Amino acid sequence: MDKKRVVVTGMGMVSPCGDSVEKVWDKIINGDHLFSKLDSKRAKETSISLAGEIPELNTEEYFSKREARKMDKFVQYAMIASTQAIKDAKLNLDSIDNHRFGVIIGSQFGGVHTWEEQMHLLYDRGPKKVSPFFIPMMIVNMATGQVSMNFGAKGPNNTPVTGMCSGSNAIGDAYNQILNNSADIMLCGGSDAAISSPLLGGYMSQGLVSNKENGNYICQPFTEESSGFVMSEGSGVLLLESLDHAKERNADIYCEIVxxxxxxxxxxxxxxxxxxxxxxxxxxxxxxxxxxxxxxxxxxxxxxxxxxxxxxxxxxxxxxxxxxxxxxxxxxxxxxxxxxxxxxxxxxxxxxxxxxxxxxxxxxxxxxxxxxxxxxxxxxxxxxxxxxxxxxxxxxxxxxxxxxxxxxxxx
The missing domain is CATH 3.40.47.10 (Thiolase/Chalcone synthase)
Incomplete structure (x- = not known):
């Protein structure tokens, strides 16, 4: 049996400059960073001034306000990026075999914002004020689960938790699912919304987060000025297909994963x-x-x-x-x-x-x-x-x- 070939037919991204792959690429080409000033409360708590924080997004194009209240930010970002990837691929969900359609979205921290918010409620007002949605909003596999439910994907499904490799492991695992003929279509990638005072403070205490502004840039990999990373939040999702499936529906192809x-x-x-x-x-x-x-x-x-x-x-x-x-x-x-x-x-x-x-x-x-x-x-x-x-x-x-x-x- 010939080895299956796997291609990328759709991409979606949520970042500090909005819900668009093109906007991020333009920033990169122009050398404009995605960082902004942290809100004064968080900056005071952590002594960190800049981060790649996402401003309030208009999410009503993707889900209702009621649905949003039941989703942590990292799940919202994954939902938006997945919606974009499907739209970008021009995939008609009504014409596919849902049992051959899977989702693998990795995350390092899961629902950190929900955790932080509910801990404040617990300490300030007692356990009865903790939301009944706390657990399902916080657990790290909820992005994969929510995306699967929303788009009716009933095929391979899991959530890699391998630190900064979570998203790339998700892509690799999804690629293997198609190679092994366990799926025809996979949504895959990563999502995190980790800009919180406890996490920033933890990384700061380890000396891993940069807080040194040098002109406009405070993160300088592979340079003598290197002093740590700048934390950003967002999601990136790819839509992968077997080459046969993509050709059958005349899909536009970005590249092949080999x-x-x-x-x-x-x-x-x-x-x-x-x-x-x-x-x-x-x-x-x-x-x-x-x-x-x-x-x-x-x-x-x-x-x-x-x-x-x-x-x-x-x-x-x-x-x-x-x-x-x-x-x-x-x-x-x-x-x-x-x-x-x-x-x-x-x-x-x-x-x-x-x-x-x-x-x-x-x-x-x-x-x-x-x-x-x-x-x-x-x-x-x-x-x-x-x-x-x-x-x-x-x-x-x-x-x-x-x-x-x-x-x-x-x-």
Whole structure:
């Protein structure tokens, strides 16, 4: 039996600049970051001034106010991004086999806003004031569940919880469901709304969140100025289909997913992510794609702005380049978009797909900052791309690698 081929036919995103993939891409190309001032109460509680916080969205296009009151923000974002992906793919839900339609949406933290709100009610007014919707709004698998119920998806369904890799693991797992002929269509990605005082405070106490404003930019991956990440909130969702299913309905195709790898690696002594684990993830994706590393032209690196993690990621990439005697382009976009936590891998994947679609590689390092290595792009490049590698690395040692291939209509 021939191996199934998996293609991307729809994309959706919710970010601090609105409910649009195009708006984020425009920000990246123009070098405009997504960050804004935190509200004064939260800024005072955490001593953090900027974050990629989503302003109040008009959600009535997607669900009623009554429905919204029963959904945490991370679920709302996943619902909106999923709706966009289905619309973008021009998928008629009435004409598909619902039992061959699945949903996998990862999240790192789940309903943090609900948790924070209900804890205040508990301590201030007692347990009888805690909402009966607290548990179903807070649990981390509710984005997957709500999206599945809303769109009638009755196929494969789960929720990866692998830190910042949650969204990219969701895409990889969905890809495998189609490869294994368990589904024809999968909605997949990640969603998080983690900007809360307890989480910001926790990361701040670990020295992982940047609070240093240097001009307009406070997050500088792979630079001497690196001082931590900026937390963002949002959701990224892809609609995947088997190539046969997409062709049968004459769908427009963004790209093909050809490889997926994942690993976990922690150094025992330092309890930090290992270079070997990162390399293993990339090589697993290459093996899955049956592809030589020299075919990869661009790596969208994880690069979150935490010096210890960024330097290890750079060491892993150098190791691969030396082993396979290959030069390519590398950048990370976290100084513009921030760290979307459990949605990071999914949103980065959408950006990687856009590089293929637009033949344009954006840069992350600005001229006023000195990169710690000449491998990292300091200017955007226009280039015809065939294969792009998207890497996601979590501080806990999880690693995920996805390989996207340009789609040509004559295939």
């Amino acid at each position: 490889g997926y790898g994942s690993s976990i690696g922690l150094d025992k002594e330092s309890a930090t992510p290992s270079v070997k684990g990162m390399v293993t993830s990339v090589e697993s994706a290459l093996m899955d794609a049956q592809l030589d590393f020299k075919s990869i032209q661009y790596i969208n690196a994880s690069g979150i702005g935490v010096a210890s993690l960024d330097s290890r990621e750079l060491d892993s990439l150098k190791s691969l380049l030396e082993k396979y005697e290959h030069d390519l382009h590398i950048s990370s976009l976290k100084s513009v978009i921030g760290n979307f936590m459990g949605a990071s891998g999914a949103i980065d994947s959408i950006i990687s797909i856009n590089t293929l679609h637009h033949d344009l590689i954006p840069c992350d390092v600005y001229p006023s900052y000195e990169s710690i290595d000449s491998l990292i792009l300091d200017q955007e490049i226009s280039e015809s791309l065939e294969y792009v590698l998207n890497n996601t690395i979590d501080l806990s040692g999880f690693n995920t690698s996805l390989i996207f291939k340009r789609w040509r209509d004559n295939e």
